[in-house]
Amino acid sequence: MIKRNKSLIIGIAGGTGSGKTTVADYILNTVGPEKIAFLPHDAYYRELRGLSVEKRAQVNFDHPSSLETELLIEHITQLKEGKSIELPHYDFKTHTRTPETTTIHPQLILIVEGILLFAEPELRELFDLKIYVDTDADIRFIRRLRRDIEERGRTTQSVINQYIETVRPMHLDFVEPSKRYASVIIPEGGYNHVALDLIVARIETMLQE
Numbered sequence: 181m182i183k184r185n186k187s188l189i190i191g192i193a194g195g196t197g198s199g200k201t202t203v204a205d206y207i208l209n210t211v212g213p214e215k216i217a218f219l220p221h222d223a224y225y226r227e228l229r230g231l232s233v234e235k236r237a238q239v240n241f242d243h244p245s246s247l248e249t250e251l252l253i254e255h256i257t258q259l260k261e262g263k264s265i266e267l268p269h270y271d272f273k274t275h276t277r278t279p280e281t282t283t284i285h286p287q288l289i290l291i292v293e294g295i296l297l298f299a300e301p302e303l304r305e306l307f308d309l310k311i312y313v314d315t316d317a318d319i320r321f322i323r324r325l326r327r328d329i330e331e332r333g334r335t336t337q338s339v340i341n342q343y344i345e346t347v348r349p350m351h352l353d354f355v356e357p358s359k360r361y362a363s364v365i366i367p368e369g370g371y372n373h374v375a376l377d378l379i380v381a382r383i384e385t386m387l388q389e
Contacts, residue, residue: 187259187260187286187287187288187289187290188288188289188290188308188309188383188386188387189256189260189289189290189292189306189307189308189309190207190289190290190291190292190307190308190309190310190311190383191292191293191297191298191303191304191306191307191309191310191311192204192291192292192293192294192297192311192313193293193294193295193296193297193298193310193311193312193313193355193358193362194295194312194313194314194315194355194369195295195313195315195317195320195351195355195356196242196295196320196323196324196347196351197315197319197320197321197322197323197324197327198313198314198315198320198369199313199315199323199368199369199370199371200293200294200295200313200369201220201293202369202370203311203313203366203369203370203376203379204218204291204293205370206370206376206380207291207376207379207380207383208291210376210380211289211380211383211384214287215287215288215289216287216288216289216290216291217259217284217285217286217287217289217290217291218284218290218291218292218293219252219255219256219267219284219290219291219292219293220292220293220294221247221249221252221292221293221294221295221296221297222247222270222294223267223268223269223270224247224248224249224251224252224268224270225241225246225247225248225270225275225277226246226247226248227276227277228275228276229276229277233274236274236275236276237275239275240346240350241346242295242296242346242347242349242350242351242354243346243350243354244296244299244300244354247294247296249296249300249302249303251268252292252303253302253303253306255267255284256290256292256303256306257306259284259286259287259290260286260290260306261286262286263286264283264284264285264286265283265284266281266282266283266284267281267282267283267284268281269281269282272331272332273332273333288387289383289387292307295351295355296354296355296358297310297358298310298312298358298359298361298362299354299355299357299358304358304361308386309363309364309379309382309383309386310361310362310363310364311362311363311364311365311366311379312358312359312362312364312365312366313366313369313370314359314365314366314367314368314369315367315368315369317348317351321343324339324343324347325339325340325343364379364382366379
């Protein structure tokens with residue numbers, strides 16, 4: 181069991197396609213996967229099975245209300261207390277949760293990743309280290325376009341429409357303003373190896389403390 185005062189909670193936020201997962205993977209591979217538990221915020225999208233397919237497609241998935249953040253907070257608290265949790269699985273093609281879950285055990289380090297982490301005050305307070313990945317909008321859009329087509333079965337036009345109607349406005353309303361709460365801002369995301377090495381050094385220092 182991991183004692184509460186031994187858990188280091190790291191939040192990694194930034195716009196869609198900014199490179200958050202790349203940063204998380206770098207920390208995981210450098211510090212050691214055996215020391216780290218990982219929770220993606222987008223696993224906590226609300227269950228929309230009760231809505232028609234057409235209604236699901238109209239949901240603003242970039243607004244904080246689309247996420248069951250209260251469950252994420254509960255899971256982080258349980259992991260800090262040394263308890264295991266069941267991570268939900270979300271199907272982005274159908275906008276529903278699947279019956280499967282993944283058991284996450286408490287570790288010395290918990291990394292939580294998502295675009296809206298720092299926009300939620302109660303969630304924000306849980307992090308010992310807050311990292312914001314800052315990447316130019318055009319790069320982020322290209323990455324999102326590629327991901328949504330290849331991994332989520334979307335059409336090019338649907339990705340463009342969603343970006344114009346919700347992704348960009350919500351980024352300006354919630355994601356970009358939350359940058360001011362970050363402990364560290366990483367320009368260029370996962371390609372900034374100097375910043376990543378400094379963060380890893382800081383994490384190792386915090387663990388020793």
